[in-house]
Amino acid sequence: xxxxxxxxxxxxxxxxxxxxRSACYNEAIKAGILVIKKLDEPQKPVVDSFVAxxxxxNKDALDLAIFMAIRELDDEEWPHKTDFExxxxxxxxxxxxxxxxxxxGYEVEKEPLYCVKIGKGYFSGFDETKVTYIIDDAPGALxxxxxxxxxxxAEMDAIQIGGTVEEVVEG
Numbered sequence: 498x499x500x501x502x503x504x505x506x507x508x509x510x511x512x513x514x515x516x517x518r519s520a521c522y523n524e525a526i527k528a529g530i531l532v533i534k535k536l537d538e539p540q541k542p543v544v545d546s547f548v549a550x551x552x553x554x555n556k557d558a559l560d561l562a563i564f565m566a567i568r569e570l571d572d573e574e575w576p577h578k579t580d581f582e583x584x585x586x587x588x589x590x591x592x593x594x595x596x597x598x599x600x601x602g603y604e605v606e607k608e609p610l611y612c613v614k615i616g617k618g619y620f621s622g623f624d625e626t627k628v629t630y631i632i633d634d635a636p637g638a639l640x641x642x643x644x645x646x647x648x649x650x651a652e653m654d655a656i657q658i659g660g661t662v663e664e665v666v667e668g
Contacts, residue, residue: 503533541602542595547580549605552596563596610644611651615660619643 498506511526512519544552555562570577570586577583585592613620619642644665645651651662 500533500536500538504530507533539598539601541604542598543604543606544595544599545580545584546605546608548584548595549599549603551581552599552603556600559596559600563593608646609648610646610665611648611662612642612644612665613651613655613658613660614663615658620654620658620660 507526507530512522551566552559566582566585570582573582575583575586577586584590621642643654645654648662648664654660655662
């Protein structure tokens with residue numbers, strides 16, 4: 498039962514009437530509802546995409562999948578073969594707790610993107626003669642700028658055209 502369901506159920510216990518007994522009873526119900534409203538809802542875990550992918554592949558038999566994944570770690574040395582195994586083998590990640598909480602929902606951490614800035618504009622590509630195209634900061638133009646998945650790739654183009662790399666905040 499979540500907070501909203503508990504509040505709804507308590508609301509259903511309210512008495513109809515104008516006498517002192519009904520008023521007192523209803524005040525007690527209101528007090529209970531106020532206490533429930535103060536309870537913290539559990540926050541959805543925010544995880545890397547590789548954790549989300551593993552979870553989606555294994556959520557139907559999660560207990561067994563977690564057991565098997567941990568058991569397989571015993572046979573390997575650090576670093577492991579996959580990012581998920583490395584994540585699972587770090588106690589600070591609280592991997593078992595996180596995976597269990599993911600059953601109630603989760604969010605995938607957004608991967609950073611990078612752009613190359615040149616003066617007041619952004620690099621948007623080369624044409625066939627290797628002329629650099631630059632777009633300005635106008636809101637409609639920002640969608641046309643090149644967004645790189647890796648900082649290293651953005652830095653290679655930035656060096657070539659004399660720009661700088663900046664991280665893009667995608668909303």
